[in-house]
Amino acid sequence: MGNYILKRIMSIIPVFLLAALFTTGMVHLSSVDPAEAYLTAAHIQQTDEILAQKRHEFGLDQPFLVQYANSILKICQLDFGISYVSNKPVWDEVIYRIPATIQLALASILIAVLISVPLGFLAGVKKGSAIDHFSRLLSFFGASIPTFWLGYILVFFFSVKLNLFPVEGIGTWQHLVLPSITLALPLIAMYTRLLRSSVLENLQEPYVLFARTRGLKEKTIMAKHVLRIAISPMITGLGMNLGKLLTGTIIVESVFSWPGFGRYFIEAIFNRDIPVIQCYVLIAAILFILSNLLVDIIQMYIDPRISRKEGQH
Amino acid sequence: MGTEESKVLQVRDLHVQLKTKNGVTDLIQDINFELKTGKILGLIGESGCGKTITSMSILQLLNPKETTIEGSIMLKGQELNGLVEKEMRKIRGKDIAFIMQNPMNAFTPVFTIGHQFVETIRSHTNWNKKQATELAIEAMKQVNLPDPDKLLKYYPFQLSGGMLQRVMIAIAASLHPAIIIADEPTTALDVNNQKKVLRHLDKVRSEYGSAILLISHDLGVIAELADEVAVMQHGKIVEKADVFQLFDAPKHEYTKKLLNARSTLYLDEPVINLI
Amino acid sequence: MITSIRMRFKNQRVIPICSTILGILFIIAIVAPWIAPHDPIAVNLAYKLQSPSWNYPLGTDHLGRCNLSRILYGARISLGFAMLIFISSLAIGLLIGTFSGYKGGWVDHVLMRFCDGVMAFPSLILVLGLVGIFGPGLPQVILALMLVQWVYYARMFRGMVLSLKEQNFISAAKISGSSQWKIIKNHIIPNVLPPLVVMGTLEMGWAIMDISAMSFLGLGVQSPTPEWGAMIHEGKSYIRTNPELMLYPGLSIMLVIVTFNLLGEALSERYGVKRRF
Numbered sequence: 001m002g003n004y005i006l007k008r009i010m011s012i013i014p015v016f017l018l019a020a021l022f023t024t025g026m027v028h029l030s031s032v033d034p035a036e037a038y039l040t041a042a043h044i045q046q047t048d049e050i051l052a053q054k055r056h057e058f059g060l061d062q063p064f065l066v067q068y069a070n071s072i073l074k075i076c077q078l079d080f081g082i083s084y085v086s087n088k089p090v091w092d093e094v095i096y097r098i099p100a101t102i103q104l105a106l107a108s109i110l111i112a113v114l115i116s117v118p119l120g121f122l123a124g125v126k127k128g129s130a131i132d133h134f135s136r137l138l139s140f141f142g143a144s145i146p147t148f149w150l151g152y153i154l155v156f157f158f159s160v161k162l163n164l165f166p167v168e169g170i171g172t173w174q175h176l177v178l179p180s181i182t183l184a185l186p187l188i189a190m191y192t193r194l195l196r197s198s199v200l201e202n203l204q205e206p207y208v209l210f211a212r213t214r215g216l217k218e219k220t221i222m223a224k225h226v227l228r229i230a231i232s233p234m235i236t237g238l239g240m241n242l243g244k245l246l247t248g249t250i251i252v253e254s255v256f257s258w259p260g261f262g263r264y265f266i267e268a269i270f271n272r273d274i275p276v277i278q279c280y281v282l283i284a285a286i287l288f289i290l291s292n293l294l295v296d297i298i299q300m301y302i303d304p305r306i307s308r309k310e311g312q313h
Numbered sequence: 314m315g316t317e318e319s320k321v322l323q324v325r326d327l328h329v330q331l332k333t334k335n336g337v338t339d340l341i342q343d344i345n346f347e348l349k350t351g352k353i354l355g356l357i358g359e360s361g362c363g364k365t366i367t368s369m370s371i372l373q374l375l376n377p378k379e380t381t382i383e384g385s386i387m388l389k390g391q392e393l394n395g396l397v398e399k400e401m402r403k404i405r406g407k408d409i410a411f412i413m414q415n416p417m418n419a420f421t422p423v424f425t426i427g428h429q430f431v432e433t434i435r436s437h438t439n440w441n442k443k444q445a446t447e448l449a450i451e452a453m454k455q456v457n458l459p460d461p462d463k464l465l466k467y468y469p470f471q472l473s474g475g476m477l478q479r480v481m482i483a484i485a486a487s488l489h490p491a492i493i494i495a496d497e498p499t500t501a502l503d504v505n506n507q508k509k510v511l512r513h514l515d516k517v518r519s520e521y522g523s524a525i526l527l528i529s530h531d532l533g534v535i536a537e538l539a540d541e542v543a544v545m546q547h548g549k550i551v552e553k554a555d556v557f558q559l560f561d562a563p564k565h566e567y568t569k570k571l572l573n574a575r576s577t578l579y580l581d582e583p584v585i586n587l588i
Numbered sequence: 589m590i591t592s593i594r595m596r597f598k599n600q601r602v603i604p605i606c607s608t609i610l611g612i613l614f615i616i617a618i619v620a621p622w623i624a625p626h627d628p629i630a631v632n633l634a635y636k637l638q639s640p641s642w643n644y645p646l647g648t649d650h651l652g653r654c655n656l657s658r659i660l661y662g663a664r665i666s667l668g669f670a671m672l673i674f675i676s677s678l679a680i681g682l683l684i685g686t687f688s689g690y691k692g693g694w695v696d697h698v699l700m701r702f703c704d705g706v707m708a709f710p711s712l713i714l715v716l717g718l719v720g721i722f723g724p725g726l727p728q729v730i731l732a733l734m735l736v737q738w739v740y741y742a743r744m745f746r747g748m749v750l751s752l753k754e755q756n757f758i759s760a761a762k763i764s765g766s767s768q769w770k771i772i773k774n775h776i777i778p779n780v781l782p783p784l785v786v787m788g789t790l791e792m793g794w795a796i797m798d799i800s801a802m803s804f805l806g807l808g809v810q811s812p813t814p815e816w817g818a819m820i821h822e823g824k825s826y827i828r829t830n831p832e833l834m835l836y837p838g839l840s841i842m843l844v845i846v847t848f849n850l851l852g853e854a855l856s857e858r859y860g861v862k863r864r865f
Binding site for chain 1: 372
């Protein structure tokens with residue numbers, strides 16, 4: 001099994017290279033001249049000489065391939081360049097802001113799992129019941145509602161009208177509630193639906209019938225046998241939907257003025273701060289691959305068929 | 314010998330209907346038969362004739378929202394039809410055991426067979442894991458499975474169909490049930506494994522005295538093992554007789570057709586007569 | 589079994605109802621200039637933040653502009669550009685997909701791996717990245733969305749070309765030239781149309797969601813253009829006093845997306861098409 005993991009980690013490399021290519025190319029495709037931007041941010045007067053010197057410093061006058069190789073080297077050393085806006089290393093700015101985003105993301109995943117597992121499971125087991133209809137309604141609207149609007153609806157009811165939670169900002173656990181619920185809802189919509197359909201499929205399987213004929217308690221069959229198998233597609237979905245989570249953090253952080261990486265990314269887009277944009281896209285790509293890998297590992301643990309078969313090769 | 318106490322299961326006027334939007338459809342009707350201690354009743358018929366419905370109604374595993382069951386199913390004097398689920402669950406697996414057709418699908422893929430075997434035993438007894446495992450190993454030895462303690466640690470997909478079927482027999486026999494319902498136990502197997510399975514079923518019958526309801530569409534299986542045979546067609550039993558009688562002198566048209574379907578081919582017989 | 593009959597009945601109503609609603613929405617979008625009571629960008633500070641009245645059926649916003657007119661014109665932007673993105677990404681996907689399928693070999697392999705990579709990656713982040721390169725603005729957002737969406741259609745058309753190639757192999761020996769077109773008409777097109785329609789329906793819903801999200805973030809439409817996402821952005825400062833400024837555009841977005849999604853789901857059930865989550 002260790003071999004398998006190693007192989008998967010190796011497959012990250014080509015994607016990483018591709019993403020680095022993309023971000024290096026970004027600098028050239030964009031109309032922003034890094035040298036100009038740097039000098040503007042540093043409030044240094046731009047003469048032709050100084051511009052040429054800065055360009056040389058940034059390596060912009062070198063052939064593309066050299067620049068590409070250079071940027072890969074730098075990235076491996078966690079050097080993502082200097083922000084055009086603040087003139088500080090991008091990596092420092094990012095490190096400063098990432099914890100807030102991680103906090104938000106973890107809280108949302110927790111809420112999403114805590115709600116969608118029982119809800120999806122019960123909806124499948126008690127098909128046609130009130131819980132089932134509720135879960136399907138929730139799934140549908142959760143997927144259709146624009147995240148930013150949902151955020152404001154929640155703010156309106158819970159902050160403005162009921163004054164239970166603060167409108168925006170970070171600090172106490174109350175600040176975390178509304179943003180994480182907003183972020184969690186699209187996830188809940190998806191996972192509930194996934195789990196429900198998986199449970200429904202499994203209920204038709206012969207092993208359920210056999211378990212019944214053996215006289216096992218229905219609760220045992222459902223909670224132990226069916227759930228264990230049915231939850232597998234949902235876990236795959238979890239990994240696949242890191243993308244949704246990432247996208248969501250961007251929007252939710254903007255709505256709630258949550259000082260995280262997502263909001264920083266948007267600011268960078270407004271400010272045409274290319275190094276930060278590059279960094280975000282790269283990190284997003286790597287996170288994405290790593291989460292897929294993590295999901296695969298969890299799958300192997302839950303479903304012994306996968307690991308044993310791989311091991312036999 | 315033919316006295317009341319040797320009748321383990323009595324099915325009287327069993328009538329199962331399917332509820333549809335347009336009314337009710339009869340699935341099986343006028344089903345009457347008995348299972349006697351240590352005797353094997355073969356139930357034969359084509360697919361869709363109602364064999365599985367019959368066994369599912371004995372086990373009370375039909376969906377009450379979709380079906381209605383009328384009639385009497387008496388297990389050692391206790392009425393099963395309409396019995397509360399809690400009581401019925403105790404009977405399933407202990408007094409009535411079931412062997413499924415396709416052993417590869419029957420087990421839960423993510424638990425070892427040992428886990429599932431022990432789980433079955435423990436849901437009917439107060440034994441701890443160690444005792445249950447010992448019983449499981451004993452039962453596996455009875456069906457000639459090699460290295461039972463190692464085998465128990467395997468996952469279902471790691472065993473062949475023949476072995477899994479024998480494990481199912483072991484599980485079925487382990488709690489000394491009064492009845493074993495075997496639904497097409499040999500259909501998914503090759504000839505060698507078929508023979509083994511039938512031999513083990515016979516052994517269970519003779520050692521523990523379990524009555525067996527042997528469901529099959531394979532005449533050879535029935536001929537080899539059954540003491541009595543019931544023939545089903547379109548949800549009804551059309552003929553019921555002692556096995557020798559049935560094969561030598563079938564009375565019903567359908568039975569005759571079934572038996573003729575496997576007659577030998579005479580080379581000078583005009584083809585048109587065989588259709 | 590009874591449930592499935594009820595569901596089929598429901599589906600038979602869902603598709604025509606949703607299609608009708610969408611049809612009405614599209615017509616509204618087209619005739620908005622004629623049915624809107626006021627100019628959507630006409631500022632009139634004297635009338636700002638008014639409640640609904642005969643003159644202003646949905647009231648006015650913080651700059652005295654008529655809410656109803658802005659909503660109606662907003663439909664033009666959302667639906668119009670969703671349509672534009674759909675058609676152009678379809679066209680690009682058609683070109684590249686058929687080329688890839690026809691060529692085969694390593695060209696096909698590389699292109700499809702590229703498409704897989706893009707499809708797997710969260711679309712909004714790609715769009716944002718592209719906007720980062722191009723700069724903020726509605727045309728840039730539309731372009732970015734087009735560049736991200738074509739891959740789905742490319743995959744689909746490539747699959748179609750592959751099956752067409754197979755058909756040609758078999759039929760080439762037997763059938764004369766004219767019948768080949770019949771095969772395309774009778775077999776290929778009915779196979780391609782359902783997934784295309786389902787995909788298009790759901791993708792348009794997504795496109796509208798993305799356009800409004802980008803405008804909400806301030807990266808898409810620039811004021812004073814009336815767009816639903818942008819209206820929510822402008823309305824958020826007034827959430828305490830005039831929540832309706834956010835309510836109307838939000839409901840409009842939801843109505844359109846819900847209808848698209850319902851329709852897409854009903855269609856995919858009817859034609860047995862798998863959706864991407």
